[in-house]
Structure formats: C-alpha cells, structure tokens
Amino acid sequence: MSELIRLESIVKRFDDTVVLNGIDLSVAENEFVTLLGPSGCGKTTTLRIIGGFEKPDEGRVFFDGKDITDMPANQRHINTVFQNYALFPHMNVGENIAFSMRVRNKPEQYIKDKIKYALKLVNLDGFENRRIDQLSGGQQQRIAMARAIVNEPRVLLLDEPLGALDLKLRQEMQYELVRLKKELGITFLYITHDQEEALTMSDKVVVMNEGYIQQEGTPEQIYDEPVNAFVADFIGDSNILDGQMIAERVVRIDGVDYPCIDGTEQGFPPGRPVDVVIRPEDIDIMPYGQGQFNGTIISKLFIGVHYEMLVQSENGEIEWLLQNYDQHDVGEKIGMKVDPENIQIMHKPKSEAESARELDL
Ligand SMILES: Nc1ncnc2c1ncn2[C@@H]1O[C@H](COP(=O)(O)OP(=O)(O)O)[C@@H](O)[C@H]1O
Ligand SMILES: [Mg+2]
Structure with missing residues (x-):
C-alpha cells in the first residue's frame, strides 16, 4: 500500500500550551485509520491540521508525497464530516447534497446523478425531497456522509461522526461505514474516544494521550500487546x-x-x-x-x-x-x-x- 498522508514532527500550541508534541503519522491509500484517545488528547487538532483548517507551529504535512502544509483547505482532496453534521436546515436533502457541487459549477444532470448515487450508497434511496427536520439523527448522519462523498475526495476525515447517536444506532452505523469505505475504495481517517468503535472498524488504530502517540498497530496488536499501562487501561x-x-x-x-x-x-x-x-x-x-x-x-x-x-x-x-x-x-x-x-x-x-x-x- 502506498502512503497517502504523512505527518512529520507536528507540534501545535494554543497560547502557551503544547497540545501536539511532535506527531509522526503515516496513512496508506485505502486504509481505515482511527485516532483513539480520551477527550482533549489532540485528535481533532490533528485532523484539522490534515484538513487544512489549522496550521502546525512546527512540522510538515504531506499528501501523496507533496508538501501541503501551506495549501488552503479547499485545494486539498480531503473532505471532512464533523460530529455536528451542520446540514443546512432550510434546504431539503437533495439541495444539501448538491450544495458543494453547485459551488463548483457542476452541470445539473451531473449533480442529479451524483445525488442519486450518493443516496443509494448511504441506503436512503428516494430521499431527495425530504426536509432535514423530517430525518432521524441516523438519517442526518447518512446525509452528511452523502454530502461528503459526492466531492469524490481521496480521503474522508471523520471527527466522531457517530457521537450524537445512541448505542444501537451507533453500532449499525459502524457496519455501514465499513461497507461504505469498501464500496468507495477511499481512505478513511476516523476519530473516536470509543475503544470498541476503534477496534471494530479500523485497519490501524493510533492511540493518543496528551498530545503524544502512545501506540499504533492493528486492533489485535493494540488489544493483545499494549505497550504501556495507559494503552492497556484505555483499551478495554x-x-x-x-x-x-x-x-x-x-x-x-x-x-x-x-x-x-x-x-x-x-x-x-x-x-x-x-x-x-x-x-x-x-x-x-x-x-x-x-x-x-x-x-x-x-x-x-x-x-x-x-x-x-x-x-x-x-x-x-x-x-x-x-x-x-x-x-x-x-x-x-x-x-x-x-x-x-x-x-x-x-x-x-x-x-x-x-x-x-x-x-x-
Ligand atoms: N482553538 C483552540 N484554542 C485553544 N485551545 C484549543 C483550541 N482547540 C483545541 N484546544 C485545546 O487543545 C487540546 C486538544 O484539543 P482537541 O484536539 O480538540 O482534543 P480531542 O479532539 O482529542 O478531544 C485541548 O486541551 C483543547 O482544549
Ligand atoms: Mg475532538
């Protein structure tokens, strides 16, 4: 597998507090990588630096071998799905999904086909004209996914996308996400503080604490061979x-x-x-x-x-x-x-x- 994203010695400070202490991370093309760690350990900040919404104080970000540290977010082939999916409440489902394609001046027929394709992928065939407030939380989450997919990103960044859902729905959506990733054939970089979620879905789990990477490996390696007491305690x-x-x-x-x-x-x-x-x-x-x-x-x-x-x-x-x-x-x-x-x-x-x-x- 070829490397798609690389972080090199990323340091990030807010005011005088160091929140990322030299993060080195490699994500291969088509991999499902999860950043796992307790609240405040620096997961979102890492994701925002990859997405281009935040500048590191030190270190470089590479995408497909190219240094993109100074590239604006909208020029990166990366899309983000946030925890609060931020759908436009005054637009219907189709308009929500179409929005970014309209901004990019895509032709109407292309947009229509894409909406249909994306809704099918997230199992919401025929929902084009539904109002956002008619949707359940799980359905809204699917629409947020559909909206990100139509831009054909090479990487999807997912920041605790299931955080607002109840346990049963969350488990259902975990299977959905794995299936979706397989069908799309793109790279997923996922964030969660939920160890079960990380172990269930990922090819690679990266355990973080206090701005440091503690361990990275397959779910089996992380579970069976934790490198220190923090990881062991955090994982189950x-x-x-x-x-x-x-x-x-x-x-x-x-x-x-x-x-x-x-x-x-x-x-x-x-x-x-x-x-x-x-x-x-x-x-x-x-x-x-x-x-x-x-x-x-x-x-x-x-x-x-x-x-x-x-x-x-x-x-x-x-x-x-x-x-x-x-x-x-x-x-x-x-x-x-x-x-x-x-x-x-x-x-x-x-x-x-x-x-x-x-x-x-
Ligand atoms: N814009 C900001 N200004 C100041 N401090 C921030 C900002 N964003 C995050 N932080 C701090 O950085 C640390 C890491 O935050 P974050 O990356 O959001 O953690 P996580 O996503 O793992 O919960 C936290 O202590 C948080 O309070
Ligand atoms: Mg966060």
Whole structure:
C-alpha cells in the first residue's frame, strides 16, 4: 500500500500550551485509520491540521508525497464530516447534497446523478425531497456522509461522526461505514474516544494521550500487546498489576511465580520491576487448589454473553477481574490459572521503575 498522508514532527500550541508534541503519522491509500484517545488528547487538532483548517507551529504535512502544509483547505482532496453534521436546515436533502457541487459549477444532470448515487450508497434511496427536520439523527448522519462523498475526495476525515447517536444506532452505523469505505475504495481517517468503535472498524488504530502517540498497530496488536499501562487501561478492561521478573521468563505477581514468554531478549531481565497486563477473559477458572492461585468471588455481574466477576486473591491485596461464560456464585472459592502467552509484560514508567528497583526480590 502506498502512503497517502504523512505527518512529520507536528507540534501545535494554543497560547502557551503544547497540545501536539511532535506527531509522526503515516496513512496508506485505502486504509481505515482511527485516532483513539480520551477527550482533549489532540485528535481533532490533528485532523484539522490534515484538513487544512489549522496550521502546525512546527512540522510538515504531506499528501501523496507533496508538501501541503501551506495549501488552503479547499485545494486539498480531503473532505471532512464533523460530529455536528451542520446540514443546512432550510434546504431539503437533495439541495444539501448538491450544495458543494453547485459551488463548483457542476452541470445539473451531473449533480442529479451524483445525488442519486450518493443516496443509494448511504441506503436512503428516494430521499431527495425530504426536509432535514423530517430525518432521524441516523438519517442526518447518512446525509452528511452523502454530502461528503459526492466531492469524490481521496480521503474522508471523520471527527466522531457517530457521537450524537445512541448505542444501537451507533453500532449499525459502524457496519455501514465499513461497507461504505469498501464500496468507495477511499481512505478513511476516523476519530473516536470509543475503544470498541476503534477496534471494530479500523485497519490501524493510533492511540493518543496528551498530545503524544502512545501506540499504533492493528486492533489485535493494540488489544493483545499494549505497550504501556495507559494503552492497556484505555483499551478495554484489564488487570494491570505490579510484577517483578525473578528468573528468565518468570514473573512474580502477588507472591506467585508465573512462566511468561518475555525475558531478557525483550528487555525484561531477571530482577526488573515491570507492569503486567492480564485480560479478564484470559484467566481460567479451575477447581480450588488446582490452579496457580486461589481466591474468593466477591461480586458477579451478568453482562450479556458472559459473567464478569471480581475475585479476591488469597495471596494478597489484589482483586482480579475475570470474565467467564460459566456461572459461579459469590462466595465460591476457586482456583485460577493464566497461560504464559496471556501474560503481557510491560516496562514501568521510568521514574517508577527506578524507585522500584531498590526493593529487594
Ligand atoms: N482553538 C483552540 N484554542 C485553544 N485551545 C484549543 C483550541 N482547540 C483545541 N484546544 C485545546 O487543545 C487540546 C486538544 O484539543 P482537541 O484536539 O480538540 O482534543 P480531542 O479532539 O482529542 O478531544 C485541548 O486541551 C483543547 O482544549
Ligand atoms: Mg475532538
């Protein structure tokens, strides 16, 4: 896949606050890339810089190999769909979609055909003459998409476009967007603070926090191999635990030694204090006394397909979060086991690691 967008060392300040701290990002042609992070981490600012609505203080923006840092927004082959879709309320659906084509002096027949094509793509065949206030939120969102599509952009920038919709509609629209992207064969750069949305739709997820990119990778890489505790915590529920490497490929957590697959080669030699991530679905429940450690179930919640449980470990202070398809009762004593490949070892933040290293094994 050839590279379509590249950000090089983008720095952006508002007043004296740095909101982007040297962002490097590459988006390939036809890729579905999602910027994921908590509110205020700099997602919208990144998108606005790519769209040309904001100038970076440092760094360059490239499009198809060309430096477009100083190119005005309307000359970029990029279209944006914002969260508040900003449809014109006094125009009907067809007029809304036609607007930008009229501005570009496209012929009437071309405009008519395009409207029909776009409405078909977003599953709103025949809606040309509807008034905007007759549409549901989901339908308005589709019209906003249709309006962006007719300009034949090479990239669609989508800033939390589903943010205003309720959960069920949002999930429906997620499938719609993936289908739409496939049919259009264009590049999507998507923003969300919703980790599930990011994992569901994207080819590549870029996790941001406080103006820095924390990690980028496929949804599987981000979920299975978070590089630090922030990413692990942000992407789904996790057990994030204090650990210490006590032998080659053995980590001690809460007084119990677990074989794992990371060692010196991966930068985790014996003696090193580490953070450990264990996903709740990766803890196997065994009969009491037969696992690697024991505990008592202190709470249980049925959340649709599986049960979520908190288990108080017998070894120490830790409450483990478990997910399991089988029903177990509060108060039940169980054994637990974690396979080596499900133990994710991570570096501690530097300052923490140094003070932790002074502790004895
Ligand atoms: N025009 C602006 N003037 C001053 N501060 C801004 C402006 N736009 C954004 N910010 C600040 O920059 C930071 C990042 O904002 P933004 O990119 O909108 O984050 P996100 O989209 O991830 O929620 C926030 O602290 C926000 O308050
Ligand atoms: Mg935003």
